[in-house]
Amino acid sequence: MEFVGIDKFSLLDYDEKVSVVLFSPACNFRCPFCHNGESVLNSNTPIPFEEIYQFLKTRVGLIDAVVFTGGEPTLMPELIERIREVKALGFLIKLDTNGTNPNIIEQLLHEGLLDYIAMDIKNSEERYAWTAGCQRINMENIKKSIEIMKNSGINYEFRTTLVKEFHDEKSIREMAELVRGAKQLYLQKFVDREGVIQKGLHEVNIEEANKFREILSEVVSTELRGY
Numbered sequence: 001m002e003f004v005g006i007d008k009f010s011l012l013d014y015d016e017k018v019s020v021v022l023f024s025p026a027c028n029f030r031c032p033f034c035h036n037g038e039s040v041l042n043s044n045t046p047i048p049f050e051e052i053y054q055f056l057k058t059r060v061g062l063i064d065a066v067v068f069t070g071g072e073p074t075l076m077p078e079l080i081e082r083i084r085e086v087k088a089l090g091f092l093i094k095l096d097t098n099g100t101n102p103n104i105i106e107q108l109l110h111e112g113l114l115d116y117i118a119m120d121i122k123n124s125e126e127r128y129a130w131t132a133g134c135q136r137i138n139m140e141n142i143k144k145s146i147e148i149m150k151n152s153g154i155n156y157e158f159r160t161t162l163v164k165e166f167h168d169e170k171s172i173r174e175m176a177e178l179v180r181g182a183k184q185l186y187l188q189k190f191v192d193r194e195g196v197i198q199k200g201l202h203e204v205n206i207e208e209a210n211k212f213r214e215i216l217s218e219v220v221s222t223e224l225r226g227y
């Protein structure tokens with residue numbers, strides 16, 4: 001199994017923890033605002049897991065956590081086995097996911113292999129596929145992942161990258177139904193930078209982001225991130 005990127009020291013990817021971040025290849029979404037375009041399009045140089053594992057062994061006691069991000073990590077055939085090996089070194093494990101593979105999330109939780117999950121909520125159900133750059137999406141899987149996380153008993157967060165071209169008051173009101181009763185949602189500021197799949201998209205301004213936060217706060221604790 002091969003990854004396509006590694007951040008050897010991150011203070012941003014796991015709350016209050018120092019982490020190593022591993023980027024998986026490929027994704028089943030094509031979110032136009034995705035910052036990991038090279039991972040998603042599978043165009044980065046592969047790094048064998050064995051190499052990563054040897055590096056992680058040198059980090060025991062020096063870093064707290066390992067973050068599996070993407071691309072979409074749950075598409076990796078040997079993900080569970082690899083997480084078992086990394087967890088056995090004593091690290092906290094965080095999974096970043098788009099929620100399309102609830103069975104993998106469930107299995108990881110069942111084995112006690114996860115300490116934190118972050119799942120993207122792209123938009124309202126009606127706009128979900130469009131926002132994810134897909135023709136169609138199995139929304140039942142997305143909803144199942146949401147429920148699994150809500151009942152997981154571990155730390156988790158949902159997060160939405162706000163993009164002017166995709167989100168408005170109506171879609172945010174409808175999206176609220178997907179996350180009703182969840183613990184935490186972050187509304188993230190979009191930044192048009194190098195590596196974005198589609199150039200020329202725009203951020204949602206702070207006034208509108210605050211309006212969205214107020215709407216969502218009626219059903220879930222909501223904070224802005226990056227504003």
Ligand code: SF4
Pocket residue numbers: 027028029030031033034035036040070071072098120132
């Ligand atoms: S934002 Fe996440 S789900 Fe969307 S294409 Fe990028 S890696 Fe995949």
